[in-house]
Amino acid sequence: MASLINIPKLLASSAVRDSIQLFLLGAIVESFRRLSQWVMDRLSFDSSVTARFEPQDPAHEWVTSFLAEQSLWRATRDFDVFSKFSKKIGKTPANLEGLNAAYIPRWTAPHLLKWRGRLIQVQHITSETRNQWWGEQQQSPTLCVTSVFILLFTRDMAVLCALVEEARNRYLASRSAKITVHTHRAADNFGIPRSTWNAVATLPKRPLNCLAFDNDVVDSLLADVREFLRPETEEWYRIVGISYHRGFLLWGSPGTGKTSTVQAIAGELSLEVYSLTLSSSNMDDGQLQNLVSIIPPRSILLLEDIDCAFPSREEVRSTQIHEPATGSIAAPKKSEVTLSGLLNVLDGVGNEGGLVVFATTNYPERLDAALSRPGRIDRKIEYRLASRAQARALFTKFFSHGKPKVSGSDYSLSDLPISLLADSFASSLPEFEFSTAQLQGYLLGHRSSPQTAANDVASWVTAERSDRLREETRRQSTQHSRSAEHAAAMAENRASSAGVASLSENHQLETPDPSPKTLGLDVGSSSDGVAQVV
Numbered sequence: 296m297a298s299l300i301n302i303p304k305l306l307a308s309s310a311v312r313d314s315i316q317l318f319l320l321g322a323i324v325e326s327f328r329r330l331s332q333w334v335m336d337r338l339s340f341d342s343s344v345t346a347r348f349e350p351q352d353p354a355h356e357w358v359t360s361f362l363a364e365q366s367l368w369r370a371t372r373d374f375d376v377f378s379k380f381s382k383k384i385g386k387t388p389a390n391l392e393g394l395n396a397a398y399i400p401r402w403t404a405p406h407l408l409k410w411r412g413r414l415i416q417v418q419h420i421t422s423e424t425r426n427q428w429w430g431e432q433q434q435s436p437t438l439c440v441t442s443v444f445i446l447l448f449t450r451d452m453a454v455l456c457a458l459v460e461e462a463r464n465r466y467l468a469s470r471s472a473k474i475t476v477h478t479h480r481a482a483d484n485f486g487i488p489r490s491t492w493n494a495v496a497t498l499p500k501r502p503l504n505c506l507a508f509d510n511d512v513v514d515s516l517l518a519d520v521r522e523f524l525r526p527e528t529e530e531w532y533r534i535v536g537i538s539y540h541r542g543f544l545l546w547g548s549p550g551t552g553k554t555s556t557v558q559a560i561a562g563e564l565s566l567e568v569y570s571l572t573l574s575s576s577n578m579d580d581g582q583l584q585n586l587v588s589i590i591p592p593r594s595i596l597l598l599e600d601i602d603c604a605f606p607s608r609e610e611v612r613s614t615q616i617h618e619p620a621t622g623s624i625a626a627p628k629k630s631e632v633t634l635s636g637l638l639n640v641l642d643g644v645g646n647e648g649g650l651v652v653f654a655t656t657n658y659p660e661r662l663d664a665a666l667s668r669p670g671r672i673d674r675k676i677e678y679r680l681a682s683r684a685q686a687r688a689l690f691t692k693f694f695s696h697g698k699p700k701v702s703g704s705d706y707s708l709s710d711l712p713i714s715l716l717a718d719s720f721a722s723s724l725p726e727f728e729f730s731t732a733q734l735q736g737y738l739l740g741h742r743s744s745p746q747t748a749a750n751d752v753a754s755w756v757t758a759e760r761s762d763r764l765r766e767e768t769r770r771q772s773t774q775h776s777r778s779a780e781h782a783a784a785m786a787e788n789r790a791s792s793a794g795v796a797s798l799s800e801n802h803q804l805e806t807p808d809p810s811p812k813t814l815g816l817d818v819g820s821s822s823d824g825v826a827q828v829v
């Protein structure tokens with residue numbers, strides 16, 4: 296009460312008056328700061344265009360590559376460093392070319408650069424996210440995702456479109472002598488979401504004429520893909536109402552040139568390749584769908600060894616027939632991808648179209664019929680082991696480029712023209728017994744001497760055959776011992792099951808129990824009173 300009476304006195308004191316004035320001044324300054332911030336935000340929102348580029352999208356690659364080419368890059372002192380094989384973008388200073396790492400500028404603070412006379416603000420924004428793919432019980436790690444944020448001081452969205460188009464064109468032009476192969480690495484997902492094409496390789500383009508084939512299969516495939524990618528064809532698909540994608544199945548023995556064909560076509564048509572191995576662990580339908588949905592149009596999706604994804608329906612059925620006693624489906628589960636998940640991909644579900652799908656397999660008979668029906672797989676092409684004509688062509692390609700700089704080269708010793716040596720080489724080889732890759736391996740070992748390559752090939756064939764025979768014998772004996780072990784284990788299982796059943800029957804007779812569950816097995820009794828394991 297006394298202090299209330301003293302309020303006028305307190306207000307009259309200079310210390311309290313100063314404090315109140317200070318408080319009011321602070322409030323006014325803070326309000327003004329907030330107001331000006333709001334006005335600035337409004338102004339920049341109304342007078343600018345902003346864009347965010349997420350790392351899982353190819354546009355992020357275009358823009359990062361584009362920004363790395365700007366002079367701003369030289370002023371940067373903060374970099375992410377990657378080995379050259381894990382990232383295809385980034386630069387090294389001119390005087391340090393040839394180093395084994397790529398340096399990607401990191402702009403944590405906003406940076407300004409000039410492009411076509413306009414100011415652009417660039418910033419890297421790192422956001423934290425939980426990896427949704429980890430099981431709920433597990434402690435999921437926090438991921439740091441770095442996006443590129445661009446602010447253009449203009450209200451015209453066309454400027455943004457022009458910037459992105461230029462970034463894309465420059466990116467493609469810089470790779471015109473290479474093909475880009477994107478792959479997916481499940482194990483490497485601590486910093487990057489799992490549904491991302493997170494590894495990139497750039498390979499030198501392989502001219503079509505470097506491949507040795509008997510027929511014009513590669514030319515006809517190339518013509519097919521080229522025709523498919525024409526704008527008129529896309530329009531036709533749209534009018535007819537068919538999903539705009541095309542599927543090819545390349546099948547045949549290992550090392551006959553299936554993957555090389557895809558790479559050659561990609562190089563010829565400047566298409567990027569997105570390569571997936573479905574049998575890789577951690578791959579499931581959701582992930583497959585996500586990965587396919589972000590592939591840009593006019594790209595190749597390469598599904599390697601498509602037969603390894605999962606057991607076909609026939610395999611499952613035959614396993615059921617072989618194991619009627621247990622009633623379980625014991626067919627090996629090869630990955631988490633299901634048949635319907637893969638059918639969706641081949642049907643073009645989730646992708647905006649323009650995808651050329653190449654699937655390869657060494658075992659076409661293992662594929663479910665639904666996978667390779669027209670509409671999903673439009674053309675199937677068989678790759679055979681090397682013919683004599685192919686062997687001859689391969690030899691000619693190897694040695695017709697002049698003398699290699701190999702120590703011990705005996706080109707000078709060979710007076711015979713390469714064409715005659717190629718004839719001799721091909722005639723010493725059996726037709727359709729060795730793959731082109733095997734012949735290539737042999738020729739690589741003799742690249743310093745075409746004469747020796749031609750002379751020694753007959754003895755190489757004999758050695759290869761005896762190696763193969765030895766390998767086959769070893770494989771068969773392993774298989775026999777495995778089957779014997781399996782049969783013994785089955786017999787033991789049957790014996791112990793019969794023992795369990797008779798135990799249960801006795802148990803039922805002694806202590807009538809309404810519950811038929813005994814020893815973890817469902818036990819019932821047949822009409823003739825004999826207990827059965829169900």
Ligand SMILES: Nc1ncnc2c1ncn2[C@@H]1O[C@H](COP(=O)(O)OP(=O)(O)OP(=O)(O)O)[C@@H](O)[C@H]1O
Pocket residue numbers: 505506507508547548549550551552553554555556655656657678689731732733735
């Ligand atoms: N027809 C060919 N002409 C030239 N080289 C070839 C040919 N076929 C295969 N090769 C060579 O053999 C190697 C393996 O070829 P590739 O990977 O294309 O075979 P593939 O059929 O895809 O094998 P896999 O079924 O095991 O994947 C490559 O180095 C390639 O250069």
